[in-house]
Amino acid sequence: MKKIGVLTSGGDAPGMNAVIRAVTRAAIAKGMEVVGVRRGYNGLINGDIVPLDARSVSDIIQRGGTMLYTARCAEFRYEEGLQKAKKTCEEQGIEGLVVVGGDGSFRGAADLSARGILSIGVPGTIDNDISMTEYTIGYDTAMNTVVEMVDKLRDTAQSHDRCSVVEVMGRNAGYIALNAGIACGATYIITKEEPFTVNDVISKIIEGQKSGKHHFIVIVAEGIGGSEQLAKEIEQATGVESRATILGHVQRGGSPTVQDRVAASQLGYYAVDLLSKGIGNRVVGLQHNEVVDYDIQEALKMKKEFPHDLYKIANEISF
């Protein structure tokens, strides 16, 4: 393979730049040309493509966001869009593609691979909601951001004897909520994966009050939502002044942590290695700290276990 492209697609995540750097440098080291496709699959449809060399990816490993921009691209879901993308690749001599994103982006990578443009998916999402890998790039940075923010909210909740209800991202997955919740010493963690009732949350707070607790942190996963309403119900039932905070997009930004930079470098390199061997239609990931790769369709069908044991521990030590 002589020339490959790299793009970032779907929601952004800290560490995407580190993948772009790794892909670019690995491709150059293997004697391949490399280009950056801007704004996800849109760049393939519109021909918005920039050459990358060793220096164009200097000074980005530590930066959040993505220098190639990211976007969603509705047109790419249809044959006409795919054909336009294929034509652009053929015109530009792009034989392989590294796609950094989530499951949706991998579906696009599979569609492209089926049309002769070999594509490899690299999991880049703060949500950690990709089944074939234990870890997704951006997840650690996002959790650390949540912990930093909730520690600050705790200071003010403590000063005012309040309950802070904090809604964190993760789409339908509760990984950020669970792990950041444990790390923040939350009184209650609410995720879709674990059954709960508002009464359970209220009872836990009342129990805490009885043992002399005056401030409380409740973490709510995005997939559950409704944190404003929950704060109202807690306040009514317990008399503890309660405030809801939706952390929002702050969780998607920031300089990537060591774990994210290392995972980005490993997975980006491995994706290029597969392409250099003429292999496409795979997703790369990490299992037991080892790099693994799966057929995209197979990867999309996989299911990931929620760590129920960890949830149980969190629950048992938060009173």
Ligand code: ADP
């Ligand atoms: P993520 O990759 O984070 O899951 P999305 O689901 O929004 O994000 O997908 C990102 C992009 O991937 C979409 O805008 C579209 O261009 C492409 N995509 C998503 N689903 C498909 C599909 N079934 N077939 C082809 N392309 C898809």
